[in-house]
Amino acid sequence: MVTWYYRSVFDELEDMRKYLEVLNQQIYGTTPVALLPAAGGSVVKMLPVQPTIRPVDVSENDDEVVITAGMIAGIAKKNIVLELINSRALEITCVQTDETTQENGGYYHREHTIQSMTRIVPLPEPVTEDGASATFKDGVLEVHLKKIAKGSRGKIPVD
Template identity: 35%
Template sequence: MAWRRRYPFHWMSRDMEDLMLDMERMWGPTAVRILPPGGIADRMLPAIRGEFRVDVRDLEEEVIVVADLPGLEKEDISVSLINPVTLEIATFRRMESEEREKEYFVKERFSGSMKRIVVLPREVSEERANASFKNGVLEIRLKKAAVDKGTRIPIE
């Protein structure tokens, strides 16, 4: 009961969660893209949905993706190259113990799964790809795929 007195507008939180789920259905990775990748939508929607943030670097010979995943263990993370320009990072966080919600004064940490689809700036190859995880930071290094530059066509 004390919890309800501190948060009299608890129903607003539930409505916001429903709204965010609707937004994810509309603008999520499987939805039809209205805006081109790399714009404001790609930068802001992860923060709105409560997802982890990533940095993507486009270097001369490789693409580097860095994700902040505090509080996770290496075993809780899965990385998949869906296609040459799309990377999926999935996580699952377990709570230490089952505790009733009424015992909390504030509960902002969550348990469950998160998934992030990252659009890469160039086509990459799964060969020689590697990932490391240290101090809550995941770093994925992907070598760029060889691009055929075409052949010269002689002019008659």
């Protein structure tokens, strides 16, 4: 009788998943204080770059929902797009592009940078775009959306 010992592709994928979890824990699971050098010691790891999460605050009044969002630094008002996906979700999109060209001794150095952000904000109450307003000042976007008036309830007769 012959016994074959082999690993399936699913075992390899599971090993890879575990390895990535360990790497993720090493990068994002440590505190920046733990990564600072001790007195007279040397740095073993670099401080991790945490992904920037822009704060979004959703509040509601009697007749409107107010969304306040921090935006990308240096973004212009013309680059912000607001879209009401449905009555319960608002999509905020902004794209900032910048291109610089320098000439130095017959050589050209050209840099093209793109920063973008897309957030879908769930809303606590159904809203409408009628009467909506938005302001952008000092890197903070504030959107006012009117709530949809609740319809009256009633019984429907069955014929």
